[in-house]
Amino acid sequence: MSQTDLVTEITKQSEDFSRWYLDVVRRAELADYSPVKGCMVIRPYGYAIWELIQRELDDRFKATGHVNAYFPLFIPESLLMREAEHVEGFAPQVAWVTKGGDEVLEEKLIVRPTSEVIIGTMYAKWIKSWRDLPVLINQWANVVRWEKVTRPFLRTTEFLWQEGHTAHETEAEAHEETLRILALYKEFCETVLAMPVVDGQKSESEKFAGASRTYSIEALMGDGRALQAGTSHDLGQNFAKAFEIQFQGRDKSLQHAWTTSWGVSTRLIGGVIMTHGDDSGLILPPRVAPYQVVVVPISRGNWRETVLPRAQEIRGELQRAGVRVMLDDRDSQTPGWKFAEWEMRGVPLRLEIGPKDIEKSQVVLARRDTREKAFVPMEALVGAVTMRLDEIQAALLARARAFREEHTSATNDYEEFKRMMEGRPGFIIAPWCGSHECEAAIKAETQATIRNIPFDSPAPTAPCLKCGQPADVSAWFAKAY
Ligand SMILES: [Zn+2]
Known part of the structure; x- marks a missing residue:
């Protein structure tokens, strides 16, 4: 495949943004359609982005006192029915299990669309006294919502997410938690994804089914449409009353707990694609780029003996400095093809090295976001790479902010x-x-x-x-x- 084939395979954003998005998802091998309608396969390159997102978020959750646990995928029908607004909100999207093997189940099960009801049931067992509070649990899981119209990462029938579920002694503490998480999401989106967000409260009709108040962060995509990037719900005592999450208070009286729930999902990957990408494909912020640098040796003459060993040394140096590096030493492709390919995949920095560069003890660094190229002396390489990665991270956020302001x-x-x-x-x-x-x-x-x-x-x-x-x-x- 030639360089031009690569470029023409991606529809221009200005022609059809939605088509562009699907082209990028497919060509960059982030995800693929599956034999199950509405369900996608997250391919290794896309999953690597998710793993980086998970790590960054998980560190933040733990630093704010949360712990991880895991609850069942199936929820008995009777549990879903206990919170009236919640049922009404979720029932149209629920997938049902009615049989196990040959046996018709006595009670139907739903596949979790979200876990408030199963977690609430367990909290009712675990929480007895004010001394048991707060409970600050997060779950990394998949959920299923039967969607009619789907689009990879943005809306799929099954998706991956994290859902935090907390219980508190007072209304004020629960509210504080709801806002703490919203602020955590905002900081994460802006510093890690370079995606600016507007934080605020949802209107009554847009709030989570069963919540007292819902807060969201909203990002603006390259086509001028908004993306709800995360939500944090103050559930008041609604779920505590429906599931009898009660505790003996400091004054010995029996009280209902105050609960919250909050989540972000693989949808964030769609947000990254549509915030930063251009007509050549993906542009990844360095902090979530599976490869932050791609090293492309210029394959001339006996490059395997001369250039490749030096390229391998450079890879080692960068890896020791904590940089995620891909060395593309394939014989089957030309350097020009590789440039276009890794550009399309959004790698923030390309490092070119050829026989002449070795003579001069230098390399070429090319930025994906601005396409600026610079010669860098080899002895100053690690510092030059890490400095540029920081610059790219900051530049992407600034560019996205400016775009939002213009729109x-x-x-x-x-x-x-x-x-x-x-x-x-x-x-x-x-x-x-x-x-x-x-x-x-x-x-x-x-x-x-x-x-x-x-x-x-x-x-x-x-x-x-x-x-x-x-x-x-x-x-x-x-x-x-
Ligand atoms: Zn009005």
């Missing part, structure tokens, strides 16, 4: 709002009265939903965009994935 506007006028949503979508900040009717009408007419009401959102200075009644808040609207 965020404000209006008090509904006609203008409609025109903006049709033309160049992005976030639109607009005054909203808080009524579900206005929110639903705006959604029906423009496809835009309230993504959230940011914590730092200024008080509205104009009446509700839709109905003209006094507005409570400035909401952030967008068309969303």
Whole structure:
């Protein structure tokens, strides 16, 4: 395959962003369709990104006092039925198990769409006294939600995630936990994924089924659509009452616990692709790049005797410095083909080394994000590589922030709002009265939903965009994935 074939295999973003996304997922071998409708296979390159995401998040959860555990995949029907809003919210998406072998089950089981009910049942057994609180457990797991329309990483019937479930003595502590995790998610998305997010509270109609309050982080993708990147729910005492999570308080009275739940999923990988990618393919932030540097030896003359040994030494040096390196020493492909291939796969830095470079004791470093090339003396190589990786990480965040700012506007006028949503979508900040009717009408007419009401959102200075009644808040609207 030639270099041009590689490039033409990816649709241009400007032609069809959605097609571009699917092309990148397939060509970069992040995921593939499976024989099971709506379910994807996460391929090794995509899974390596997930492992890096997991490690970074897991460290953060543990540093804030959480521990991991594992609960069953199956949930008895009767448990799901105990929290009324929760059932109503999840029932249409539930996969059922009705038979085990030949035997029809006495009680049907569901495949977990989320684990509040099974974990709540266990917490009711474990929590007896205020001394048992807080309980701060996280689970890394798969969940199943029967989806009609699916797209790799963004929406699939089965997906991987983490779900935190905590129980607390007081309402204030549970609320503090909900917001602590939201802040943790935001910091993670921005420093590790270089993906800026808007943090705030969901409207009533967008909140989690059974929650008192839901908070989210929302990112803006390259096509101007928003992506809900993570959620944190303050469940109040709703689940504690449904599942009898009760404890003896400090004053000896019997009280219901206050619980929270929160999660992020493999959807984040879709977010990374659509935040940073370009017409040549993927651009990975160094902190989640399976390979941060690809070493491409220039295969001229007797390069296996001359260039390759030096390339191998360089790989060793970089690995000892903690850099993730791929040395592409394949004979079957030309250097030009390899350049295009690793560019398409989003490797942040390419290191080229040929016979002339060895004579001059230098290498070429090429950045994926800016395509800048520089000669670097070999003796200063490790420092130059790690410095550039940090620069790329920061530059990607800055670029994504600038893009979001360019695609965020404000209006008090509904006609203008409609025109903006049709033309160049992005976030639109607009005054909203808080009524579900206005929110639903705006959604029906423009496809835009309230993504959230940011914590730092200024008080509205104009009446509700839709109905003209006094507005409570400035909401952030967008068309969303
Ligand atoms: Zn209104």
